[in-house]
Amino acid sequence: MSTTTTSDNNSSTTEARTKNADSIIQIEGLNKWYGTFHVLKDIDLDVAKGERIVVCGPSGSGKSTLIRCINRLEEFQEGSLSVDGVALNEDIKNIEAVRREVGMVFQHFNLFPHLTILENLTLAPLWVRKIPKKEAEATAMEYLERVKIPDQALKYPGQLSGGQQQRVAIARSLCMNPKIMLFDEPTSALDPEMISEVLDVMVELAEEGMTMLCVTHEMGFAKKVADRVIFMDAGQIVEQNNPHEFFDNPQNERTQAFLSQIIGH
Amino acid sequence: MDNTFTPIEARKPPSSAIGPIAWMKESLFSSPVNTLLTVFFAYIIIRFIPPVLDWAFISANWVGTTQDECTKSGACWIFIKQWSGQLLYGSYPEELRWRVNLALIGLVAVVVMQFFLPQHLRRRVGWVSLLVYPLISIWLMYGGLGLETVSTDKWGGFSLNILLAFAGILMSLPIGIIWALGRQSQMPFVKVVCISSIELFRGVPLITILFMGSVMLPLFFPAGVQLDKLMRAFIAITLFQSAYMAEVIRGGLQAIPKGQVEAANSLGLGYWKTMRLIVLPQALKISIPNIVNTFIALFKDTTLVLIIGLFEILSTIQAALQNSNWLGGHHIEGYVFVAFVFWVFCYTMSRISVHIEQKLNTGHSRS
Ligand SMILES: Nc1ncnc2c1ncn2[C@@H]1O[C@H](COP(=O)(O)OP(=O)(O)O)[C@@H](O)[C@H]1O
Numbered sequence: 001m002s003t004t005t006t007s008d009n010n011s012s013t014t015e016a017r018t019k020n021a022d023s024i025i026q027i028e029g030l031n032k033w034y035g036t037f038h039v040l041k042d043i044d045l046d047v048a049k050g051e052r053i054v055v056c057g058p059s060g061s062g063k064s065t066l067i068r069c070i071n072r073l074e075e076f077q078e079g080s081l082s083v084d085g086v087a088l089n090e091d092i093k094n095i096e097a098v099r100r101e102v103g104m105v106f107q108h109f110n111l112f113p114h115l116t117i118l119e120n121l122t123l124a125p126l127w128v129r130k131i132p133k134k135e136a137e138a139t140a141m142e143y144l145e146r147v148k149i150p151d152q153a154l155k156y157p158g159q160l161s162g163g164q165q166q167r168v169a170i171a172r173s174l175c176m177n178p179k180i181m182l183f184d185e186p187t188s189a190l191d192p193e194m195i196s197e198v199l200d201v202m203v204e205l206a207e208e209g210m211t212m213l214c215v216t217h218e219m220g221f222a223k224k225v226a227d228r229v230i231f232m233d234a235g236q237i238v239e240q241n242n243p244h245e246f247f248d249n250p251q252n253e254r255t256q257a258f259l260s261q262i263i264g265h
Numbered sequence: 266m267d268n269t270f271t272p273i274e275a276r277k278p279p280s281s282a283i284g285p286i287a288w289m290k291e292s293l294f295s296s297p298v299n300t301l302l303t304v305f306f307a308y309i310i311i312r313f314i315p316p317v318l319d320w321a322f323i324s325a326n327w328v329g330t331t332q333d334e335c336t337k338s339g340a341c342w343i344f345i346k347q348w349s350g351q352l353l354y355g356s357y358p359e360e361l362r363w364r365v366n367l368a369l370i371g372l373v374a375v376v377v378m379q380f381f382l383p384q385h386l387r388r389r390v391g392w393v394s395l396l397v398y399p400l401i402s403i404w405l406m407y408g409g410l411g412l413e414t415v416s417t418d419k420w421g422g423f424s425l426n427i428l429l430a431f432a433g434i435l436m437s438l439p440i441g442i443i444w445a446l447g448r449q450s451q452m453p454f455v456k457v458v459c460i461s462s463i464e465l466f467r468g469v470p471l472i473t474i475l476f477m478g479s480v481m482l483p484l485f486f487p488a489g490v491q492l493d494k495l496m497r498a499f500i501a502i503t504l505f506q507s508a509y510m511a512e513v514i515r516g517g518l519q520a521i522p523k524g525q526v527e528a529a530n531s532l533g534l535g536y537w538k539t540m541r542l543i544v545l546p547q548a549l550k551i552s553i554p555n556i557v558n559t560f561i562a563l564f565k566d567t568t569l570v571l572i573i574g575l576f577e578i579l580s581t582i583q584a585a586l587q588n589s590n591w592l593g594g595h596h597i598e599g600y601v602f603v604a605f606v607f608w609v610f611c612y613t614m615s616r617i618s619v620h621i622e623q624k625l626n627t628g629h630s631r632s
């Protein structure tokens with residue numbers, strides 16, 4: 001950096017600014033350790049508003065850890081991360097502000113088993129956003145329509161199938177009206193016949209312009225909706241590209257090996 | 266080859282597998298050891314049950330008012346009958362016993378309300394009643410505000426056991442919850458204080474805490490202040506019970522998957538809301554059997570307050586046995602009666618606990 005000329009420096013700053021203007025997540029030089037285990041290494045990532053990113057990579061490569069850093073379910077030791085202009089640091093106020101704007105869908109749904117579907121959906125709007133109950137319930141029903149299970153509103157999560165539960169989990173996040181949605185292998189725990197009902201909901205969401213970060217190995221989904229596919233291995237971002245280039249013309253040997261493995265079976 | 270699927274109709278099991286004979290063969294005489302045990306227990310039942318029934322019912326003395334009327338060979342239940350007022354109310358003035366009755370009826374009503382109100386009312390009415398009931402019952406028992414005052418040294422009998430146990434459980438739940446949460450805290454100081462205090466009270470017999478309460482608690486109060494004996498017992502019982510409750514609740518907390526907290530956090534709920542709305546309701550639910558267990562233990566332990574001079578049911582029986590009109594040696598009747606009363610209450614509680622568990626389970630699980 002120090003060797004670049006002044007004019008270069010200027011142009012790169014302006015470029016960074018314009019890039020920042022429509023980027024909603026900015027990650028710079030992020031490093032994270034579990035004890036002495038270096039799990040995320042020098043991660044730089046900018047996500048534009050409305051961008052749909054698919055993250056893939058072998059198990060244990062740090063995909064979950066990375067997206068969990070974005071809503072601070074995991075803390076990191078080095079680097080900076082800001083979401084919608086709010087820097088994530090120790091400040092609990094900032095953390096809660098970010099969490100209100102970022103929805104997350106987990107592999108194992110994590111619905112609240114002691115609450116009905118409707119209560120699962122209205123809980124956060126009522127207690128976090130302080131929306132009146134009537135209004136929260138109306139919104140919840142709207143989202144249940146969208147994920148096509150309005151008739152299950154009064155049941156408990158344990159009475160639903162896996163695919164239905166995951167759609168409820170998506171609706172639950174959407175009820176908070178988030179700007180960004182994070183998905184951590186949302187279909188990995190599902191029986192094969194239920195995967196498509198969840199993916200359909202996610203595709204719809206993508207088409208509506210939601211900013212999405214999605215850890216998944218559903219390559220069909222990636223080809224269909226992703227603007228960018230990121231490949232991670234050993235805590236690093238190894239390669240990223242648009243899906244067309246990524247799948248047809250992978251550059252890194254690790255990526256090639258990974259792709260041949262998942263397409264191979 | 267025929268490719269259509271023809272279901273085979275379900276048939277009844279062969280008759281040798283069902284019916285009373287099959288059951289006896291299966292469960293009473295399935296093996297030589299089992300047969301031996303069956304014979305042994307049949308002998309025990311035939312040998313001991315009839316004499317016990319004879320003593321307690323057939324040859325027992327039911328009618329009369331004095332010891333001399335106990336002429337038959339069986340139990341002298343007249344003794345219990347004559348002392349029943351003291352056994353239930355202690356020395357509480359006879360003309361004011363209706364106040365104790367009201368307090369006890371209120372207690373039953375509050376407990377019933379927690380479980381049998383319709384769901385939407387249960388939360389609000391349930392909580393309010395739990396907060397208001399203690400105040401009302403203290404007012405009824407102690408007096409003041411228009412009621413004649415009855416000092417706590419007059420309270421006694423089984424009503425004292427019940428009220429002490431209920432007060433103990435009521436206080437120990439919130440304290441136990443805070444203690445259990447503190448034990449899991451990220452803040453090392455809070456954590457250490459909670460762990461060491463829990464272990465202290467859990468590692469010492471209740472009887473010791475009661476003694477320490479009557480000897481040491483007064484040292485913490487200014488010289489002139491005389492802390493009520495009942496109050497000291499109550500504080501000791503509450504601390505002891507809270508420590509157990511904290512451990513029971515910790516077990517419940519640990520059983521809640523981490524994903525629940527993560528989901529709540531990712532929705533923007535902070536620590537306290539996550540605990541209150543997500544973790545504790547689930548943790549308490551699975552802890553109910555153990556909570557009831559500690560409550561049963563506590564209920565029985567309330568008899569220990571006799572050693573610091575409170576007249577609960579057991580010490581009332583002992584006083585009655587010393588009474589000059591009843592020196593005929595009615596120890597067996599007395600202790601059998603106390604045992605029976607406790608058994609009825611504790612057994613009822615454990616049945617209620619099973620009932621609640623079943624009720625809670627049907628709502629939430631996949632059927
Ligand atoms: N809480 C934790 N403590 C220690 N190591 C962890 C923890 N969580 C994850 N790891 C390790 O960090 C690495 C990355 O995990 P993760 O982000 O879950 O991978 P991925 O989602 O890509 O499969 C793995 O090697 C895992 O064993």
Ligand SMILES: [Mg+2]
Pocket residue numbers: 063064065184185
């Ligand atoms: Mg993962």
